[in-house]
Amino acid sequence: MSEKNSAGKRSARERLQNEREQQKARERRRRTLLVSAAVVGVLGLAAVVGIIAANTGGESDSSDSAPVAAPTGAGGEDRLSIPVGAPDAPSTLTVWEDFRCPACAQFENAFRDTIHELTESGQIKVEYHLATIIDGNMGGSGSLNAANAAACAQDAGAFVPYHDVLFENQPPEPDDAYAKDGKLLELAGKVKGLDTPAFRGCVTEGRHDSWVNKSNEAFRSGDFRGTPTVLLNGESVFPTKGSEQISPDNLKKWVTEANKGKKPGTASPSPAKS
Numbered sequence: 001m002s003e004k005n006s007a008g009k010r011s012a013r014e015r016l017q018n019e020r021e022q023q024k025a026r027e028r029r030r031r032t033l034l035v036s037a038a039v040v041g042v043l044g045l046a047a048v049v050g051i052i053a054a055n056t057g058g059e060s061d062s063s064d065s066a067p068v069a070a071p072t073g074a075g076g077e078d079r080l081s082i083p084v085g086a087p088d089a090p091s092t093l094t095v096w097e098d099f100r101c102p103a104c105a106q107f108e109n110a111f112r113d114t115i116h117e118l119t120e121s122g123q124i125k126v127e128y129h130l131a132t133i134i135d136g137n138m139g140g141s142g143s144l145n146a147a148n149a150a151a152c153a154q155d156a157g158a159f160v161p162y163h164d165v166l167f168e169n170q171p172p173e174p175d176d177a178y179a180k181d182g183k184l185l186e187l188a189g190k191v192k193g194l195d196t197p198a199f200r201g202c203v204t205e206g207r208h209d210s211w212v213n214k215s216n217e218a219f220r221s222g223d224f225r226g227t228p229t230v231l232l233n234g235e236s237v238f239p240t241k242g243s244e245q246i247s248p249d250n251l252k253k254w255v256t257e258a259n260k261g262k263k264p265g266t267a268s269p270s271p272a273k274s
Contacts, residue, residue: 068210071151071159076127080215082154085125086265091258093118093126096219096229099146099166099178100134104228108167114248122264123255124232128163130212131219131227134173142171142178145203147212149184152202153194161191233258 070079081094093115097104118124130150132143146166153162165187171177178184181204188195188203202208219227230237232254237246244250 068214069208070211071154071208072157073154074151074211078214078218080211080218081127081129082151082159083125083127084160085119086122087125089119089122089125089265090262091124091233091255093124094129094229094231094234095126096129096131096224096227098131098134098143098227099150099170100138100140100143100173100176101227102170102173103226105167105170107228107230108164111248111251112164112167114251118252118255122266123259125265128159129219130215132212132216133219133227136216138174138176140176140179142176144209144212145181145206146178146184147215148206148208149178149188149203151208151211152199153188153191155202156194156196156199158191158194162188162194165190 071082073083075081075083097108115124115126119126130147132147135141135143150159150163150166153159166178166184169187169190184203185195185200188199219229228238232251237251237254
C-alpha cells in the first residue's frame with residue numbers, strides 16, 4: 001500500500017512540475033509577444049521623430065574643422081559602422097540606433113539574445129551605425145555623448161557589452177542623463193575592465209564626437225524613416241517582412257532562409273558580448 005501511495009505522490013509531483021514548466025513556457029512566449037508588439041507599436045512614433053529630426057538644422061555638423069576620429073576597427077563606407085561578428089558571416093544585419101531612442105531600447109531588449117546567438121554562431125555579422133536624432137528633435141546632447149562613449153568602448157574592445165548596458169539603463173526620453181559624463185562613466189563600471197583612465201579620457205574629451213556627427217549626417221541623408229532602422233541583407237525587417245510580423249523566432253527563420261546552402265562565418269569574429 002505504501003508503495004502505491006509513494007508512486008501516486010511521485011506521479012502527482014511530476015504532473016505538478018510539468019504544469020509549472022508549461023506555465024513558465026507560456027509566460028516566456030507571452031512576454032516575447034508583448035515586447036515584440038511594443039517594439040512595433042513604438043516604431044510609428046520613432047518614425048515621426050526620425051522624419052522631424054532629419055529635417056531640422058539644429059544638430060551638430062561634422063563639416064567643421066574638427067578631424068574625424070573613427071574608433072578602432074570601424075568599417076564600411078567612410079568607416080562609419082562598428083562591425084561585430086565574423087567578417088565572413090553569410091548574412092549582414094545593419095542596425096541604425098540612437099541611445100536616447102525608446103524604440104531602440106525596446107528593440108534591443110527584445111532581440112538582444114537572438115542577435116548575440118546568431119552572431120556567435122557565425123550566422124550573421126552586425127554593422128552598428130549611431131545616430132543623434134533625439135538630440136536634434138528634443139534638444140540636449142545625450143545621444144551624441146553616449147554614442148561617443150560607445151565608440152570609446154569600441155577602442156577598448158568592449159563595444160557590445162557597453163552598448164547593451166546603455167540600452168538596459170536608458171533614461172526616459174525627456175531626461176538627458178547621458179549628456180553627463182559621470183553617468184556614462186558610472187555605467188562603464190558594469191563592464192569588466194572598461195573603466196580605465198584611457199576610456200575616461202576618451203569620454204570626457206569627446207574624442208569621437210566628429211565621427212558620431214558624420215554618422216548622423218549619413219543617417220539624415222539616407223532613405224530612413226527613423227530609429228531603429230534594421231536591415232537584413234539590405235531589406236528592412238520593420239515593421240514587417242513580407243506578411244510576417246517581426247519576432248525573435250521570425251528573425252532566426254529569415255536568417256536561416258537567407259543562409260540556406262551557405263557556411264557559417266569563422267574568420268576572426270569580433271566579440272558579441274563579454
